[in-house]
Amino acid sequence: MIANxxxxxxTRTESYNPSPALIQIRDLIYKTAGIFHSNNRLRLLExxxxxxxxxxxxxxxxxxxxxxxxxAMSRGELTSLLNEITIGETCFFRNQPQLDGIRHIxxxxxxxxxxxxxxxxxxxxxxxxxxxxxxxxxxxILLEESKSRLKGWTFEVVATDLNERSLSVAEAGxxxxxxxxxxxxxxxxxxxxxxxxxxxxxxxxxAKVRFNRVNLSDEAAMKALHDVDIIxxxxxxxxxxxxxxxxxxxxxxxSLHGHGYLVLGHAExxxxxxxxFQLVHLPSSTAYVRHETSTAEKEALDHGM
Amino acid sequence: xxxDPNLLRKLQSARELPTLPAVLxxxxxxxxxxxxxxxxxxxxxxxxxxxxxxxRCLQIANSPLFSCSREVESIQAAVVALGLERIHQIAVSCSxxxxxxxxxxxxxSVFWAHSLGCALVAREFATRIGFPxxxxxxxxxxxxxxxxxxxxSTAPEEFAKSLRLARSERMALHEAEQKELGIDHEEAGxxxxxxxxxxxxxxxxxxxxxxxxKAAESHALVSIVGFSDLLCRLNGxxxxxxxxxxxxxxxxxxxxxxxxxxxxxxxFDLARFTFETEGVLEEVRAVVTQVYGTVQ
Numbered sequence: 001m002i003a004n005x006x007x008x009x010x011t012r013t014e015s016y017n018p019s020p021a022l023i024q025i026r027d028l029i030y031k032t033a034g035i036f037h038s039n040n041r042l043r044l045l046e047x048x049x050x051x052x053x054x055x056x057x058x059x060x061x062x063x064x065x066x067x068x069x070x071x072a073m074s075r076g077e078l079t080s081l082l083n084e085i086t087i088g089e090t091c092f093f094r095n096q097p098q099l100d101g102i103r104h105i106x107x108x109x110x111x112x113x114x115x116x117x118x119x120x121x122x123x124x125x126x127x128x129x130x131x132x133x134x135x136x137x138x139x140x141i142l143l144e145e146s147k148s149r150l151k152g153w154t155f156e157v158v159a160t161d162l163n164e165r166s167l168s169v170a171e172a173g174x175x176x177x178x179x180x181x182x183x184x185x186x187x188x189x190x191x192x193x194x195x196x197x198x199x200x201x202x203x204x205x206x207a208k209v210r211f212n213r214v215n216l217s218d219e220a221a222m223k224a225l226h227d228v229d230i231i232x233x234x235x236x237x238x239x240x241x242x243x244x245x246x247x248x249x250x251x252x253x254x255s256l257h258g259h260g261y262l263v264l265g266h267a268e269x270x271x272x273x274x275x276x277f278q279l280v281h282l283p284s285s286t287a288y289v290r291h292e293t294s295t296a297e298k299e300a301l302d303h304g305m
Numbered sequence: 306x307x308x309d310p311n312l313l314r315k316l317q318s319a320r321e322l323p324t325l326p327a328v329l330x331x332x333x334x335x336x337x338x339x340x341x342x343x344x345x346x347x348x349x350x351x352x353x354x355x356x357x358x359x360x361r362c363l364q365i366a367n368s369p370l371f372s373c374s375r376e377v378e379s380i381q382a383a384v385v386a387l388g389l390e391r392i393h394q395i396a397v398s399c400s401x402x403x404x405x406x407x408x409x410x411x412x413x414s415v416f417w418a419h420s421l422g423c424a425l426v427a428r429e430f431a432t433r434i435g436f437p438x439x440x441x442x443x444x445x446x447x448x449x450x451x452x453x454x455x456x457x458s459t460a461p462e463e464f465a466k467s468l469r470l471a472r473s474e475r476m477a478l479h480e481a482e483q484k485e486l487g488i489d490h491e492e493a494g495x496x497x498x499x500x501x502x503x504x505x506x507x508x509x510x511x512x513x514x515x516x517x518x519k520a521a522e523s524h525a526l527v528s529i530v531g532f533s534d535l536l537c538r539l540n541g542x543x544x545x546x547x548x549x550x551x552x553x554x555x556x557x558x559x560x561x562x563x564x565x566x567x568x569x570x571x572x573f574d575l576a577r578f579t580f581e582t583e584g585v586l587e588e589v590r591a592v593v594t595q596v597y598g599t600v601q
Contacts, residue, residue, distance in 0.1 A: 036577055039584030097541075105551050267583075269576035279576055281539045281552040286576060289553070 018042045021061040025049060028068055033082060033238035034245070036267045048084040052077070079239060086235045092133045092140075092175075093182040094234075095266055101282030102230065103141050106261055107149065110229045113259035122155040125228045125255070127216060128162075128236030132170025132209070133179060135159035136201055138232065139208040140191050158225065160214035171211050173201035217244060222251035229257055234265035242273065249274040253290060262288040308487035315459040316488075316496045323458050325501050326400040328355045333447065336393055337440040343389055349380045352396050361399045362392065365595045391592070394421060397447060398596040406457050414597035415545040420447050422542040422589040426582055427533035433578070434567040436525060445510040445530045448503065452494025452511060453478075459493075460486060468544065475549035477538075479515050491515055517559045525566055531559035536579065542586045 018026075022042060029045075030036045037045045046061070053064045056077075067077050093099060114120065122142070126135035135157045142155045161167050180188055180199060192199045214221045216236070231252050237245050252262055253276045262277055264270070270277055270288060277288035315321040331351055335343065352359050359380055366383035367376060377383045384392050398417055405413035424446030431442035456464045463486050471481035479489040494511035503511070506523035510530045513520045520527035535557065538548055554560040554575060564570040 030577065036580040038580050038582075038587075040587040041584070100547075101551075104549055109551070267580045269574070269580070271572075271574040271576050278553065278555060281536075281554065281579065283539055283547045283549065284541050286579060 021065045022046050024065050034269050035238045051084055052081050082238055090133050091179050092137050097284035101285050105282055120153045123228050124157045125231045126159040127233040129159035130166045135209045136205055139205045157209045159209050160212045162215050167211055175199045216248045225255045228255045230261045232263045245273050256290050260290045306487040312460050319500045321459050322497055322500055323404050326403050329400045333444045337444050345384050352380050358399050362395055365395050368595050394592050404454050414593050418589055418593040419542050422537040422586050423533045425585050427530050431529050434569040442529050445507050448507055449510050449514045449530050451497055452490030455493040455497035472546040478544050528559040528563045540582055540586055
C-alpha cells in the first residue's frame with residue numbers, strides 16, 4: 001500500500017465548495033457589470049465579498065447577496081464591490097497574454113488594413129487610463145516594435161480618464177517598484193530611470209502618450225476622438241449601467257476605423273450589450289472587432305430609414 | 306509533401322501500432338453513459354482488474370492535492386473519496402499513459418492534458434447546447450487525437466520535427482504534420498481507429514475534427530469536439546505552445562454549422578463559456594499534474 005506520508009502544504013482545490021450565494025453573486029456581477037469569475041477565481045471573489053460583508057456588518061454572503069439586489073442600495077454597493085475586485089490590479093504589463101496577442105496578431109492585421117488605406121500612422125486609445133500604467137505600457141510595446149514591424153510608421157497613444165487626480169499621477173509618470181512587478185528587467189532598464197528612489201518613465205515614452213480628461217458619456221468629447229485603430233477600455237465599463245454601456249460602445253464604434261479593435265479587461269464581456277462588435281479569440285485572451293454594419297443599422301436600412 | 310509509402314504501410318499494419326489497454330474501452334463505454342446511471346461497483350471492478358492502474362489510483366487518492374482525512378486503502382474507498390467523476394479521469398489518464406511513447410522533446414502529459422481538457426469542454430458544451438449525448442462528446446473528446454499516438458509510434462523522428470516546426474512557426478500542429486510528414490493526425494487517426502475497432506461516430510471525430518464539414522454522419526458530434534479542441538488550444542491547453550492566430554468562431558465551420566442546428570446557440574454567450582473554460586482547464590492541469598507529475 002502506498003503510504004500517505006507526505007503532507008505538503010498544497011492548495012486543496014478539491015475541498016473548496018463555493019456556496020450557492022457566492023455563485024448567485026458571481027452571476028449577478030456578470031449580469032450587471034459584465035465581468036465573469038471562473039471557478040478558479042471564486043475563492044478570490046469570496047475573499048473580496050467577505051471584506052464587504054464585514055464593512056456592512058451583515059451576517060453572511062446570503063445577506064450580502066440581498067444587499068446587492070436590494071433596490072435602494074444595490075448600485076452603490078455593486079460599485080464598492082467592483083472597487084474591491086479591481087483593487088491593486090493596475091500595473092505595467094498587467095495582462096501579458098492579451099498584450100502578446102495585440103502585439104503579434106492584432107497589430108499586423110491593423111497595419112495591413114492601414115497600408116491598404118495608404119496610411120502609416122497608428123492611433124491607440126486607452127479609455128479610462130487611470131494612473132497611466134496602461135497607456136505607457138502600450139507606448140513601450142510600440143516603441144519596441146518601431147525598429148522592426150513599425151519601421152517607417154508613426155504612432156500615438158491617446159490616454160483619457162475622468163479623474164483629474166489619476167491624470168496628474170499619470171502625467172507625472174512616477175511609479176513605485178510594485179507597479180513594474182510584471183515588467184521585464186530589460187524593459188525596466190530601457191524605459192525607466194530612478195529618481196528619488198522612485199521609477200520615472202523616460203521622456204521617450206512620455207512623448208508618445210497624450211493625456212486628456214474625457215467623460216466617456218460626453219458625446220461631444222467622444223466624437224472628437226476619431227480615426228482610432230485600437231481602443232483599450234479595461235475595468236471601466238463594469239461600473240456603467242446597461243444603457244450607459246451601450247452609449248459608450250456606440251461612441252467607440254464611431255471612433256474606430258473599420259478595421260478597429262476594442263479590447264476589454266480580463267473576463268469582461270459585451271454579451272447582450274452590443275452587436276456592433278464581434279468577439280474574437282486570441283491566445284488566452286479575447287478582443288472585439290468592429291462590425292461594419294450592425295444589425296440595428298441594417299434593419300434601419302432594410303426599412304428604408 | 307506526399308506521405309512516405311513506408312509510413313502509410315506502418316500505420317496500416319496493426320503490428321506497428323500500440324495495442325489498446327484492455328481496460329480502456331470498457332472504461333470509455335462506461336463513461337458514455339449518463340452520469341446518473343453510473344454505478345460505483347462497476348467502475349471499482351473495472352479498475353481492480355488492472356493492478357498497476359489500481360495502485361496509481363490509490364496513490365493519487367492519497368496525494369496532497371486530494372488528501373483525505375484518513376488513508377485511502379481500497380479502490381472503493383478511493384471512489385468514495387474522490388468521486389466517480391475524478392476516478393474516471395484518473396483511470397483513463399493512467400491507461401492512456403501506457404499508450405503514449407516517451408518523447409525526447411515533449412512530455413506525453415501535454416497531449417493528455419489537451420485530450421482531457423477537450424473532453425471536459427466538449428461535454429459541457431454539448432450539455433449547454435442540448436446535444437442529446439454529452440457522454441459521447443466526452444469520450445470523443447478524449448480520443449480525438451489518437452492519430453498523434455499513431456504518428457508517434459510509427460514515425461517518432463518525423464513527428465518530433467513537425468512539432469518543432471509548429472512550435473517555431475506558432476502554427477496548428479496538423480498543418481505542420483502535413484508539411485513534414487505529408488499526413489496529419491486526422492488521417493493517421495482514421496487508420497488507428499479502424500485497427501482498434503472504435504465506434505463509427507468516434508472514428509469520424511478522429512478523422513475530421515479539424516474539418517467538420519467533411520463529416521458524413523456524426524456532423525454535430527464532430528463539430529462539438531472540433532470547437533472544443535480549438536477553444537482548448539486557444540486557452541493554453543494545446544500542444545505545449547501558443548498558436549498565433551485570431552479566431553472568430555462565428556466564421557469557424559465547427560461553430561457556425563452547429564448554430565444552424567441548435568437553438569441554444571442563437572444567441573450563445575461564447576465570452577462567458579470561454580471564461581468558464583479557464584476554470585475547467587485549471588482543474589485539468591491539477592489532475593494531469595497528479596497523474597504525470599507535471600504538465601510541461
